[in-house]
Amino acid sequence: MVAIDGPSGTGKSSTSKAVAAKLGLSYLDTGAQYRAITWWMLTHGVDVDDAAAVAEAAGRPVIESGTDPSAPTITADGEDASGPIRTPEVTAAVSAVSAVPEVRARITALQRHIAETAEGGIVVEGRDIGTTVLPGADLKVFLTASPEARAARRGGELKAQTGQADLAATRQALLKRDQADSNRKTSPLAKADDAVEVDTTELTLEQVIECVVTLIEEKQ
Numbered sequence: 001m002v003a004i005d006g007p008s009g010t011g012k013s014s015t016s017k018a019v020a021a022k023l024g025l026s027y028l029d030t031g032a033q034y035r036a037i038t039w040w041m042l043t044h045g046v047d048v049d050d051a052a053a054v055a056e057a058a059g060r061p062v063i064e065s066g067t068d069p070s071a072p073t074i075t076a077d078g079e080d081a082s083g084p085i086r087t088p089e090v091t092a093a094v095s096a097v098s099a100v101p102e103v104r105a106r107i108t109a110l111q112r113h114i115a116e117t118a119e120g121g122i123v124v125e126g127r128d129i130g131t132t133v134l135p136g137a138d139l140k141v142f143l144t145a146s147p148e149a150r151a152a153r154r155g156g157e158l159k160a161q162t163g164q165a166d167l168a169a170t171r172q173a174l175l176k177r178d179q180a181d182s183n184r185k186t187s188p189l190a191k192a193d194d195a196v197e198v199d200t201t202e203l204t205l206e207q208v209i210e211c212v213v214t215l216i217e218e219k220q
């Protein structure tokens with residue numbers, strides 16, 4: 001099992017997917033699961049700023065993840081959530097929903113089940129995989145990058161998706177989400193003591209992929 005954690009815009013998803021595909025491993029995007037439960041709450045009239053209401057609803061949606069790195073899937077109550085979970089509404093609400101302990105307990109149990117039943121190994125990416133979800137992972141990687149590099153990457157993704165991007169606003173939203181994720185009480189975004197930190201600021205995606213593949217091979 002490989003745990004890849006880090007803040008937004010460090011290249012976690014692209015790296016994790018490519019590494020899993022290259023080595024024939026399964027892949028799990030845990031951020032997509034938190035986004036899917038957030039989307040479900042928003043579309044079922046749950047006030048996402050009311051932690052008690054979110055806690056009460058946490059057990060209701062059925063969230064399912066497909067772990068093929070070339071075509072990962074995410075559904076909520078059987079409905080394809082892959083498009084809606086990337087909307088600005090979900091992105092703005094996900095930190096509040098994922099800070100609720102009942103949500104984390106539910107999603108963490110799901111993540112452990114998927115990781116334990118994956119045949120031939122899995123790359124799991126998120127914020128608390130090395131510290132909380134899979135503390136016994138064979139390899140833990142913590143990706144970082146400067147705020148400028150992260151905003152530029154996220155801005156590039158947004159531009160590709162929507163044709164426009166405000167870099168200053170992207171940077172601000174990204175830092176706000178990281179701050180909320182790092183400061184929450186239950187399993188915050190953090191580097192595990194035994195994680196290898198990789199600063200991706202000056203690296204291309206190919207170089208980061210190569211670096212993680214090498215780290216995995218060194219463990220074998």
Ligand code: C5P
Nearest residue numbers: 030031032034094095098126127128181
């Ligand atoms: O990785 P992504 O940006 O899609 O994650 C969306 C949000 O899900 C994060 O900002 C964080 O609030 C939450 N998350 C989390 N724990 C994880 C993965 C994501 O709390 N392991």
